Amino acid sequence: xxxxxxxxxxxxxxxxxxxxxxxxxxxxxxxxxxxxxxxxxxxxxxxxxxxxxxxxxxxxxxxxxxxxxxxxxxxxxxxxxxxxxxxxxxxxxxxxxxxxxxxxxxxxxxxxxxxxxxxxxxxxxxxxxxxxxxxxxxxxxxxxxxxxxxxxxxxxxxxxxxxxxxxxxxxxxxxxxxxxxxxxxxxxxxxxxxxxxxxxxxxxxxxxxxxxxxxxxxxxxxxxxxxxxxxxxxxxxxxxxxxxxxxxxxxxxxxxxxxxxxxxxxxxxxxxxxxxxxxxxxxxxxxxxxxxxxxxxxxxxxxxxxxxxxxxxxxxxxxxxxxxxxxxxxxxxxxxxxxxxxxxxxxxxxxxxxxxxxxxxxxxxxxxxxxxxxxxxx
Amino acid sequence: xxxxxxxxxxxxxxxxxxxxxxxxxxxxxxxxxxxxxxxxxxxxxxxxxxxxxxxxxxxxxxxxxxxxxxxxxxxxxxxxxxxxxxxxxxxxxxxxxxxxxxxxxxxxxxxxxxxxxxxxxxxxxxxxxxxxxxxxxxxxxxxxxxxxxxxxxxxxxxxxxxxxxxxxxxxxxxxxxxxxxxxxxxxxxxxxxxxxxxxxxxxxxxxxxxxxxxxxxxxxxxxxxxxxxxxxxxxxxxxxxxxxxxxxxxxxxxxxxxxxxxxxxxxxxxxxxxxxxxxxxxxxxxxxxxxxxxxxxxxxxxxxxxxxxxxxxxxxxxxxxxxx
Ligand SMILES: Cc1ncc(C[n+]2csc(CCOP(=O)(O)OP(=O)(O)O)c2C)c(N)n1
Ligand SMILES: [Mg+2]
Numbered sequence: 001x002x003x004x005x006x007x008x009x010x011x012x013x014x015x016x017x018x019x020x021x022x023x024x025x026x027x028x029x030x031x032x033x034x035x036x037x038x039x040x041x042x043x044x045x046x047x048x049x050x051x052x053x054x055x056x057x058x059x060x061x062x063x064x065x066x067x068x069x070x071x072x073x074x075x076x077x078x079x080x081x082x083x084x085x086x087x088x089x090x091x092x093x094x095x096x097x098x099x100x101x102x103x104x105x106x107x108x109x110x111x112x113x114x115x116x117x118x119x120x121x122x123x124x125x126x127x128x129x130x131x132x133x134x135x136x137x138x139x140x141x142x143x144x145x146x147x148x149x150x151x152x153x154x155x156x157x158x159x160x161x162x163x164x165x166x167x168x169x170x171x172x173x174x175x176x177x178x179x180x181x182x183x184x185x186x187x188x189x190x191x192x193x194x195x196x197x198x199x200x201x202x203x204x205x206x207x208x209x210x211x212x213x214x215x216x217x218x219x220x221x222x223x224x225x226x227x228x229x230x231x232x233x234x235x236x237x238x239x240x241x242x243x244x245x246x247x248x249x250x251x252x253x254x255x256x257x258x259x260x261x262x263x264x265x266x267x268x269x270x271x272x273x274x275x276x277x278x279x280x281x282x283x284x285x286x287x288x289x290x291x292x293x294x295x296x297x298x299x300x301x302x303x304x305x306x307x308x309x310x311x312x313x314x315x316x317x318x319x320x321x322x323x324x325x326x327x328x329x330x331x332x333x334x335x336x337x338x339x340x341x342x343x344x345x346x347x348x349x350x351x352x353x354x355x356x357x358x359x360x361x362x363x364x365x366x367x368x369x370x371x372x373x374x375x376x377x378x
Numbered sequence: 379x380x381x382x383x384x385x386x387x388x389x390x391x392x393x394x395x396x397x398x399x400x401x402x403x404x405x406x407x408x409x410x411x412x413x414x415x416x417x418x419x420x421x422x423x424x425x426x427x428x429x430x431x432x433x434x435x436x437x438x439x440x441x442x443x444x445x446x447x448x449x450x451x452x453x454x455x456x457x458x459x460x461x462x463x464x465x466x467x468x469x470x471x472x473x474x475x476x477x478x479x480x481x482x483x484x485x486x487x488x489x490x491x492x493x494x495x496x497x498x499x500x501x502x503x504x505x506x507x508x509x510x511x512x513x514x515x516x517x518x519x520x521x522x523x524x525x526x527x528x529x530x531x532x533x534x535x536x537x538x539x540x541x542x543x544x545x546x547x548x549x550x551x552x553x554x555x556x557x558x559x560x561x562x563x564x565x566x567x568x569x570x571x572x573x574x575x576x577x578x579x580x581x582x583x584x585x586x587x588x589x590x591x592x593x594x595x596x597x598x599x600x601x602x603x604x605x606x607x608x609x610x611x612x613x614x615x616x617x618x619x620x621x622x623x624x625x626x627x628x629x630x631x632x633x634x635x636x637x638x639x640x641x642x643x644x645x646x647x648x649x650x651x652x653x654x655x656x657x658x659x660x661x662x663x664x665x666x667x668x669x670x671x672x673x674x675x676x677x678x679x680x681x682x683x684x685x686x687x688x689x690x691x692x693x694x695x696x697x698x699x700x701x702x
Contacts, residue, residue: 062502113504113680121680124504140506141464142436175435177467205412206433278411335680344675355643355673359684362694 008245008254015232016241019290021298028241032305038079038236039296039306040314042071045095046293047318048104051326052111056271060330061111063125065091069234069266072292073198075099076239080247081166086134088149089168090142092198094128096168101133104325114332120343121335126270134163143169143176146195150186153193153256164250165193166243171211172203174220183258187225190255194246195221197258198233200265201287205278221258233261234292264290337363337373353378382562385555387529388418388494391536392456394566396426399454402540403430406441406458415460416496416555442468442493446476449491449545456540462497462549463506469514476545477520492539492546497525498590498640499672499686500553504679510589510641510672515547516618516650522546522571523618527554527592529562531615534569542571551590558593574621576628580610583634583699586625586651588614591638591687598692607700617647622654629655633664634699640686643671665702668695 016025027035049068055061067074070092078099081087087097098107109116111125119129119137129137136152138145149167156163173179174197186193197217201208214220221228231242239261246257264287268275275284300306337360341352348356353376363369382390395402404422406414410433413420422431434441438459445455459465465472476489499508515523524539524546526532532550539546577592578599585595592613599609612628614620629635635655637648648669655667670687678685 122505122676122678124502124507124679127504140504141466172436175437175440177437177439203407203436204415205408205410206436210433211435272415277413337681337684340673340678340681340684341675351644352674359673359691362691363684365694366690 008249009227011245012229012231012242013238014230015235016237017235017295017299019295021295021302023299028237032303035300035303036306038075038240039293039300039311041075041078041099042236042293042296043311043314044318045071045074045098047315047322048095048098048107051319051322053267053271055111055326061125062113064111064271065126066265066267066270067092067095069287069291070198070200070263071095072236072296073233073239073261073263076236077166077168077196077243080240080243082247083133084163085247086136086149086152086163086165087168088136088145088152088165089138090145090170090173091126092170092200093168094126097128097130097133097135100135102128102130102135104322105328106130108325108329109332112329112332114329115335116329116332120339122339143173143178145169146173146176146178146182147185149193150182150189150191153186153191154189157189157192162251163192164247165191166196166247167193168196168198170203171197171199171201171208171217172206173197174217175211183221183224183226186256190253192250192253193256194243194250195256195258196243197260198263199260200263201283202265202269202279204269204273205275207279216260218258218260226256226258228258228260230260230262233263234290234295236292236296266291334370337369338376348376350378379561379563381559382529383556383559384526384529384532384550385416385418387533387562388536388550389420390562391533391540392419392422393425394533395454395456395537395540396422396430398566401452402454402456403448404456404458405432405434405445407436407460408433409458414458416552418494418550419458438464438466438468439471442471442476445491445493446471446479446489449489450479450487454490454540456492456494459493459495461503461507462495462511463509465493465495465511472515472521472545472547473518477518479520480544481520488543489545490543492536492548494536494548494550496552496555497549498551498553499677499682500590502679502682505676508677508682510639512549512617512639513641513646516647520544521618522616523549524571524616525549525551525589526615527551527589527613528558529560531569531575531613533562534567535571535615537566538568538571541568546571549589553590554593569615571616572619572621573615574624575613575615576610577613578609578611580608581632582608583636583696584610584612584628584632585636585638585692585696586612586614586628587638588617589640591640594687594689595638595692597689598696601689601693602696605697607696609696620650625651625654626659629659630662633662634702635663635665635667636670636692636695636699637667638670638687638692640672642674643669644674646671665699668699670695
């Protein structure tokens with residue numbers, strides 16, 4: 001156990017690449033395809049994000065919590081979290097879920113909140129889930145998923161399962177009650193989980209430096225009794241290696257750890273936010289220069305593994321895939337009215353059947369009811 | 379007189395209060411340079427400085443708890459909770475602390491403070507940007523609960539709330555933030571808490587409502603007029619303390635009552651109105667009270683326009699009450 005922990009610490013480097021994309025440490029021993037996949041996946045997520053923002057501007061979907069700028073976090077993490085492990089998240093980890101098994105069709109259906117959405121159009125846009133790859137439904141309420149992930153990890157331990165629970169949240173979420181309870185419980189219980197704080201510099205308009213007086217988010221871990229590491233979140237290799245190490249450490253029984261991934265929210269908080277009101281363009285320019293995609297493209301190009309033309313071909317291919325799926329989702333039927341009262345409980349109780357039937361009587365009178373919307377038997 | 383939207387009237391009230399009284403301060407998430415996600419606090423940091431309008435870390439529990447401490451120690455905090463849906467991390471501070479402080483200290487310590495928060499549906503916000511949680515708070519002795527529905531009332535009620543000696547939860551109907559404009563007096567004025575407002579005359583039936591449901595009731599009343607029913611609309615404005623005498627008087631005068639809110643029905647505010655009438659005015663009633671409410675479900679997203687009571691559902695209730 002001690003040796004796993006020591007090995008883990010050795011594998012964690014702040015970064016593997018300079019901002020220009022030159023290696024500054026021994027690269028992990030992987031075939032070149034592995035590195036090319038990291039780039040292709042980052043490019044894919046950027047294409048998805050840009051398409052969603054376009055749909056939002058065109059009024060086709062309501063809201064986007066952009067992941068632009070955090071592709072290295074998402075790809076590095078997705079490739080580190082094995083299929084038996086779990087992903088607990090908030091707004092901006094949909095891209096990681098996509099790479100771990102959430103089908104693109106379900107991703108886009110959720111953005112449309114249509115009848116093909118597995119959550120039945122009930123959640124607002126950008127709130128994904130995917131049972132098959134252990135990605136639970138989450139609420140908009142910041143920080144609530146943190147103790148959930150800890151409880152689930154503890155359950156895994158009690159049930160003798162070998163899975164590890166990765167729990168993602170933002171810099172803002174570290175101020176929530178859930179962060180404190182979650183970190184404390186996990187450390188006391190030695191739960192098999194890894195906390196991942198995606199520090200993108202901002203919580204809507206509040207800068208990370210106004211969120212905490214700590215020198216870093218990683219150092220908060222020490223007070224709870226677990227190791228904390230700060231890693232360059234715009235370097236997918238560094239993200240992957242650090243998270244892999246901490247997951248294996250947790251799996252070995254050494255307990256939880258906190259990983260802070262430093263990145264930047266390139267867009268506004270969401271499609272409804274205008275960041276020019278509160279942040280300096282100079283800061284945005286600085287981070288534009290640190291964009292994980294060109295940085296990694298330079299690395300691959302220098303290696304002779306992928307040139308500019310090949311990168312462009314990847315983008316065109318990704319966009320074709322995404323656009324085809326958008327066409328399918330555009331045509332999906334609206335949600336049946338009955339779904340209003342379903343899934344509140346295991347069975348629709350009498351009072352809800354009555355409320356629905358009364359509503360349905362009026363909808364029918366007004367010609368608003370669709371076939372299949374029929375009243376419940378009482 | 380300037381013509382303001384409801385959210386501009388809130389902003390105007392905050393500025394008016396802060397100009398009059400140096401102990402008034404505003405804080406919460408994103409209320410500073412951004413001016414709040416709905417721009418209710420726009421310009422406050424510029425005019426009053428970072429000491430009097432500032433952003434906090436992301437903790438509603440911290441925001442309300444700290445507001446209580448400030449109120450105990452001589453300030454008049456106006457805390458913003460970004461969406462009413464996110465007030466629940468602060469539920470303990472509101473229900474166990476702010477609301478009970480005066481009572482548990484024998485009046486030695488008090489928490490004169492306001493918690494402002496946008497509530498209600500209509501913006502496609504799904505489960506967690508749409509809820510109407512007034513009933514939880516109306517069940518809390520020691521708290522006042524205010525819900526404006528017009529720019530004029532928003533300003534006057536907010537100023538009265540800030541000056542009130544007790545903690546006030548000020549629920550702002552976000553669906554109305556920009557949908558209506560009206561003339562709002564400049565400078566200071568108040569609208570008394572605990573007083574309802576007659577919105578529309580009518581002798582056949584009365585619809586009691588508040589917040590974002592007021593324009594819905596008015597629309598239904600206009601449609602009912604075409605069917606020959608003269609429907610009165612009453613805006614309760616303050617849910618706690620409720621203008622009980624006013625409610626009973628309207629009910630007795632008309633004899634037919636519809637209660638309308640977008641929150642779920644079970645144990646909702648409509649139940650209180652209905653019970654009050656049953657207990658005090660049953661002999662004046664020509665029909666049972668009918669409630670039009672949201673469903674007893676979480677708040678949906680795609681189907682929110684079906685969840686939210688609309689004029690047609692209210693009209694249906696009016697017709698049922700009239701046909702009884
Ligand atoms: C309990 C709670 N309070 C407030 C909000 C409103 N809100 C949504 S996201 C957000 C900021 C989150 O910042 P961070 O945790 O850094 O995540 P990021 O958006 O940067 O990914 C806030 C204040 C919320 N969703 N939940
Ligand atoms: Mg953040």
